[in-house]
Amino acid sequence: MTKNFNFIEKLRETGLRPTKQRVKICEVLFNRDKTFHFTINDLVKKISEELNEKISLATVYNTVHALQKKGYLKEISINSDKSYFDTNTTTHHHFYDEDTHQLIDCDENEIENVNVKNNITGKKINSVEVLVRVASDNQNQN
Amino acid sequence: MTKNFNFIEKLRETGLRPTKQRVKICEVLFNRDKTFHFTINDLVKKISEELNEKISLATVYNTVHALQKKGYLKEISINSDKSYFDTNTTTHHHFYDEDTHQLIDCDENEIENVNVKNNITGKKINSVEVLVRVASDNQNQN
């Protein structure tokens, strides 16, 4: 109740109508203490698990994109067949576990500032992000 | 002629039969002095421009994946709707121009070594790569 009210306000403040579906999606996304990295499919699964509702796929896409446009979600590209989203919207680095296909945030102090010495003329740098691909130690690929 | 002969050898060495199509694709990919970053669509376009042949889409996909598996091409994920490939197969960093959707290699000395201080337990680091997103200076997005 109190939780939902938070999201209703938050959505309203950013010009998104607090519809039943948007509030429920916000609950699933933001009512957690750790950063949430997910695909649309992950999210749809969580919605039907954690809540008992079925929100249409189109609405899930629409809402995730709306939240992204308002700066509440960040999109991340790891492999080309699926989009990942991230509730941590700051510029930050990731580990990607190639065994489990899980994204994990790097802590602030795990990678020191990446210094880009020369930029492309006439362009401004929007973000500098590192992707560390990791996999099981005992795995030989030929 | 001499050029093609190179690729015939190269392909044969890696256990790929030097078919007409594969040799032509190699020509388009590797007969250039600069690194080539491309999508499958870019490649298909180049093939019909630079050569006058039509190679079927399935063969282009098959060949690119075969070359990738053999280590002659590297796949890069920038956005989730398309795959990029890269003739530079070393671990290296990129600029991504969000205006033109072009990938550009960072020079060795443009970004100093990224030091990952803590890795995930039981995992080994496969690669550490930086993506620098750039865009036109005079562009305001709201």
Place this chain on the structure above:
DNA sequence: ATTATAAATTATAATTATTCTAAACTGTTG
């Protein structure tokens, strides 16, 4: 509260990149 209006949700169709299939074709080997 009722109504009017614009915005959102939904089922479903369309699109797009990619992969699969199975038949026709070609390179290699004996």
Place this chain on the structure above:
DNA sequence: CAACAGTTTAGAATAATTATAATTTATAAT
């Protein structure tokens, strides 16, 4: 020159995403 495995190909299938258009809902005005 066969024979056989590997390759190419057109087209079908798949999977993520986006578009459509009718229905429903949220909010503002009455």
